[in-house]
Amino acid sequence: MKTTLFFYTGTGNSLWTAEKIAGFLDRAELIALSRYRDKIFHCDSDAIGLVFPVHIWGVPSPVIEFLQNLEAASVQYIFGVAVNAGQVAGTLLQLQKILNAKNLHLSSGFSIDLPSNYIPWGGAISQEKQQKKMAVALPKIEGIAEAVRDRVSLRPEAGPFLQNLLLSMIYKKSLPHVPRMDKSFFADEKCSSCGICAKICPAANIRLEAGKPVWLHRCEQCFACIQWCPEEAIQYGKGTRTKKRYHHPDISLKDILAVAAGIGINEKDSAKDQKA
16 A cells, blocks of 8 residues: 655655655655645545644645645545644644545644754754654654554644644734745855755745845745755844754755755655664
8 A cells, every 4th residue: 555745844854754654654655745736736545644844833834735736535544744843733633624625534643743943932952852852753653654554543633722722823813924924034144155045945935146045025934944054144033143053963955955856755665774
């Protein structure tokens, strides 16, 4: 039985999670959903997985756009994996509603806690703490793969009801303003005009003008640009110059560039091929 894992990633957490899940499945194809968000996509796999980061305590806009164009009436099992930094809130319940509106069913939904990349609220946690989070996540990821193999139906994981209600309200009010939240980005004097920020941006929201990045107001707040900048030249407001950057330590810039170029698809034959 074939499973297709659609992932959305900026700094690598969701890509790492999708790769690990795939490693525990017999046949799993990884596809960057950004390749198909603006076109109809017909999927005839036995199972579909949606792996994505939680944005403002909800489903990111690119995932919503992708699902609007997904045709998967014959798919028997759909599961979601919401990667977050400790608060999944009502994200998977929202995903369930989006799928229901398309007459699709979310069979199960899981929360994975990994290090935050939201640098406005703080820089990277220590490497020791990062590794501890990943060590905790791995057994759960194996359990997710087991549930997928056995086609187990489980209620989507969620936070406390009142917390979900409050955070969902913040999400709804904030989401329309996200594309223009890039006005706080700028490149300082350390910028070497390498263009990596423009290449990796999943929204194609950055172009170089006179060798410097310019943001085009269709931001997704994934923070790939600031976290992958090799010179740490990209800043967000006044408070990021001294903050430690974060991207998943097991995901390379080459991996992210491959995803951005549309070649982030691979086939995982068995768990034996997956690195621990």
